[in-house]
Amino acid sequence: MKRYERFADDIAELIRSGVLGPGQRIPSVRYASQTHGVSPSTVFQAYYLLERRGLIRARARSGYFVNSHVPRTFVEPQALAPVSESTEVDVSGLVFSILDSIKDPSTVPFGSAFPSPSLFPLQRLARSLASATRSMDPQVVVSDLSPGNPQLRRQIALRYMVGGLMLPMEELLITNGALEALNLCLQAVTEPGDLVAIEAPAFYACLQVLERLKLKAVEIPVQPRQGMDLEVLAQTLDKHPIKAVWCMTNFQNPVGASMPEASKQALVELLRKHQVPLIEDDVYAELYYAQQAPKPAKAFDTEGLVMHCGSFAKSLAPGYRVGWVAAGRYAQKIERLKLMTSLCASMPAQAAIADYLQHGGYDRHLRKLRYALEGQQANMLAAIARYFPAQTRVSQPSGGYFLWLELPEQVDALKLFQLALAQGISIAPGPIFSPTQRFGHCIRLNYGSPWTETTEKAMETLGKIIRSFL
Amino acid sequence: MKRYERFADDIAELIRSGVLGPGQRIPSVRYASQTHGVSPSTVFQAYYLLERRGLIRARARSGYFVNSHVPRTFVEPQALAPVSESTEVDVSGLVFSILDSIKDPSTVPFGSAFPSPSLFPLQRLARSLASATRSMDPQVVVSDLSPGNPQLRRQIALRYMVGGLMLPMEELLITNGALEALNLCLQAVTEPGDLVAIEAPAFYACLQVLERLKLKAVEIPVQPRQGMDLEVLAQTLDKHPIKAVWCMTNFQNPVGASMPEASKQALVELLRKHQVPLIEDDVYAELYYAQQAPKPAKAFDTEGLVMHCGSFAKSLAPGYRVGWVAAGRYAQKIERLKLMTSLCASMPAQAAIADYLQHGGYDRHLRKLRYALEGQQANMLAAIARYFPAQTRVSQPSGGYFLWLELPEQVDALKLFQLALAQGISIAPGPIFSPTQRFGHCIRLNYGSPWTETTEKAMETLGKIIRSFL
Missing domain, CATH: 3.90.1150.10 (Aspartate Aminotransferase, domain 1)
Structure with a gap:
């Protein structure tokens, strides 16, 4: 990350946290340059970036101001009352x-x-695809069946490691997008007729997977800032024989809610107590605006109860259909289900993404x-x-x-x-x-x-x- | 197809049908050239090809002879007696x-x-992959969801048309290999606990799919030359509430049996009478040695009861994971199941095969x-x-x-x-x-x-x- 980007992120954080309120003037270039010990051109570049990010706006002759609609000029949606029945x-x-x-x-x-x-580097990806496929050993066709391309799994494990999460590569299984991963996870821990706790509102694909597997849903309200309501979840777990909890811990679809770290930790602890697996759908993890990547609930999992699902579809390669799951104690069961369902993910797509992650500049693209x-x-x-x-x-x-x-x-x-x-x-x-x-x-x-x-x-x-x- | 290839096929047919027996001398180049009105060099090329195909062998100074092990020096395996119970x-x-x-x-x-x-043209495919992906409109990511890449579906429909089977492109759904197609077909027409008639012996992946979907199997013997025993099947359909029949009509795995056309027709008619769907696993269809491609049972289906599954994995692009299903009256149901299971097949792989089918010389490769x-x-x-x-x-x-x-x-x-x-x-x-x-x-x-x-x-x-x- 470049100096001006870091500086812009600092200012963005001040805006997000409310230190710099809507309409407020932000420090002049000269003042910022002196107090922060950076060159005026760095400040300029940072402000220009913040403007492109929609956070500030230049007014002729009077400097830069925090955009008036950011943040909290809107009241947040309310979470619905819990239903506490299965459907x-x-x-x-x-x-x-x-x-x-x-x-x-x-x-x-x-x-x-x-x-x-x-918004995606499809041309650069196409280059990775061409070069990775050209150099592909024909034997991968046999050797690269599920759990998937080892280079790709290594790259994914590396990214988690940099984020502070040690995921052994052996736990990672490549799937046809996160949707297949989520299907396999649910199938691994349920029988038709079982109860699954889901978010309200929930991503409709989650509802469709439940429908396909003939499972019943218990809806747990999502709070716009806290994510899944853990109190309601705790009551539900006491009352119902819940077989799994499906949850988007970061930037939940559709509400956009993210669970604070403490809540993620509490969620994992709650489920550990009940010995109920968590299916963590974390496909938006890379699309954070803050300075730090949010941690997944998986980071607090000590017993292998969290099946953590990710994907490149939303951040890099839509249409390639490359997702993954780190399924803890269910890893082998899910690998076998995958072999019975679709054998493995498309090999050129896997090889292309592995190559891109190594050489393509993923972090630059993500920024x-x-x-x-x-x-x-x-x-x-x-x-x-x-x-x-x-x-x-x-x-x-x-x-x-x-x-x-x-x-x-x-x-x-x-x-x-x-x-x-x-x-x-x-x-x-x-x-x-x-x-x-x-x-x-x-x-x-x-x-x-x-x-x-x-x-x-x-x-x-x-x-x-x-x-x-x- | 070139002249010498056609001539070689004629001779191969004579060998296969037993007109030219094992060890028998085949016509001299001069004689063949005169009687068939082809040039000696065409005959030479044809014989050379037949030698590479393992059908004939040159003996110094005495010409070409039918290989002594071909055909029928072996007794064929016996079909087992039917069990007539579900398992x-x-x-x-x-x-x-x-x-x-x-x-x-x-x-x-x-x-x-x-x-x-x-044995596969992986380098040529890689070229198709590179060129197809380079020219891929980013919008396909959204527009090319299931049922799949329209160029690819058109090419597949065209190949069927050339073989005499009119499959409307709208009926074709692209899947992650035939295995996913077969999973979807079975899921579309069964509930856990249902009975499915399968071959004995059957490809183990078929058994795994049944296991995954918690279905029970009734084994129908496979005759080495006739394929699935239709008499036993008829009795089984009378006796059991069979929900689907799973059958490899051509070059059955593991026995290698192919159903004669009349049997395929009888099979479809039998199932029509019982209104039971046929899941036709036809992944080896392109690997025939005779002059004519075998017809699928789908060719005799007038009521949309046959779900016909194919794949490029065994004939062109292993590892690309591109298969398809033409599911007749179940097409829409299966498309929706596919969307709920894994959204769509990998787009670069689909585009690559579409390009290869158009420009890559598939028929030459297949020969x-x-x-x-x-x-x-x-x-x-x-x-x-x-x-x-x-x-x-x-x-x-x-x-x-x-x-x-x-x-x-x-x-x-x-x-x-x-x-x-x-x-x-x-x-x-x-x-x-x-x-x-x-x-x-x-x-x-x-x-x-x-x-x-x-x-x-x-x-x-x-x-x-x-x-x-x-």
Whole structure:
């Protein structure tokens, strides 16, 4: 990381923590340069970066100011009351009809689950793919079956090590994206009819996996800042024979919530007491805006009860379908399930990513990606402030690329979805994130695409449609 | 196909059908050239090719002769008597311990499930991969989710069309290899505890899929020349509530049996009467030695009851993990299951194969591959004749790369496996091909690697170990 980037991160941290409030003037270049012992050009570069990140704004002749919408000009969405009952899951029909309808590439993709592929180094990856495949020993076809390409597994283990988590390479299994990993994890520890504790709201793919495996869900509320409500979870574990807990500990989809470290530790401890495995879906881990990468719950796991799933789909290589799982005491069982399900992940894709991680400049790419996403979040928050009703509640995640909005109660999210789609705008309506189809006036918006006039205009249109419900 | 190749195929057909018997002299170059109206050099090239294919042999000064081991110097293995009971499937432990033990690349791979990767155009494929990925529109990441890359699906549909089968591209779903396709098919039409009719012996991966999905198996005997015994199947369908039939109609693994066209038609008709779906595992379809590609049972399906699964793993691109399914009336259900299981197949691999099918010379490669496999079969049959006990019964498939051997009854295939492995030779012992672990004195041998002194020597060693049981 370069000096100006480090300095920009320091300032960003001050803004995020509220030391520098919205609208406040930030130190002049000369003052900052003197007090921090850096050159004026470093400060300039840092401020320019912060501007691109959407955190500050230059005003002619008067210096730089913290953007007025950052942070906390919005009230956060409320967590719903817990249900404390188990539900059979049957949402696929609704989810698929919605996903089908937003496939049109000309639609403004606020409803998409992916960031824009334009943010990824696809050309550089293609080079890695070409060179890795050219030099691929034909014998890998036989020797590289599951658990997967050893170079790739070593690189992944190295990244965890740098982040302070010692994951033995032997524990790592490469999968066809995180979705397959999550399927295998659930299958390894449940039988049809079993109960699984999930988040409310939960990523709809989680609901679909439960549905496919004929499992029942118990919904645990997600707090916008704390993540899964551990008190409710503790009560649920006392009351129900829960076979597994599925949880996104960082930048939860759709709310954007991240669990503080202490909560992650408490979660692991709680599950250790009950000897219930945790399926940790950590696919957004690399998309943090703060200075430090968030730790996974896996870091606090001493008994191999945490099955930790990751992926390159959201941070590097969408479409390559390369994910992984470090499954603790379930590792061998899951490797065998994988061999029975799809043998192994595509070998050229594995080799390409292994090569890229070694030579491609992943950390540089990630820094750029995080800045872009953070800036786009600021843009979308500003647009919400401009166009949406004042009562709108919004989450302000410190990573990822989703906002979770609680709209006024009169708004019917499913109707809103139809009306917006008729205007060429997709959104993800709240009910697809719950097996009980709650969150009827909530929506998830994706800010994973570069901000353009079209997106600005689409937000304005969306605001108008929302107001028409009032 | 070139003229001499066509002429060679004509002669090969005469040998296969027995018109030209073992040891018989084949027409002289001059005679053949005159009677068939082709140039002497075409005949020379054809005979040279037939020699490489292991079908004929030159004797100094006396011309060419049909190889003495081809065909039918061996008695064929017998089909076992039907069991007519359903069995819970629990073979994975045994299968995995055997697969684990043969991973060592220095082992002679008679027990492998794959042909040698040296037979595949991996360099040419790597070029397709590089060029397809370089020109890949980033938007495919979103638009190319399941059912999969449209160019690839079009190419696959085209190949079927050329073979006389009209498969609408819309019916085709790309999967992570055929194994995933087969998993999805079974899952689409069964619930845990259901009965599925399978072959006896059956490919062990089929048994593992049943085990994973907690299904029960009813074993239907496979006749070395006829494939699945339709009489037994008919009785079984009358007696049991069978939910699906799983069948390899061409070059069945492990026996190598292929169903004649009339049997395929009868099979489809039988299942139509019972309204039971057929899962047709047709991954060896391209590896035929005859002049004509065999038709799949799918060709006789008028009601969408056949779920037809294919793959490039055995004929072009092992390790790429690209397979497909044309699932008839179950197509939409399976596409949705796929989206819930692993979203889609790896996009670079799909794009690479699409490019290769268009520009890479697949048919030329396949012709070479078929000749190589046919020649290797001849070599292995000759080695069996030289080194194995006279009572050995052997299948002589007209495609694929497996021989199924019924050894004298004193031979314990599991013990033989251990003894051979201690000498650096792997085999696939009979009991892993049956949920009731029958076939205790049978083995499957893989002739998918180029014949060398090492393989010849390994066959001699294997013969000695087998004789030690007698």
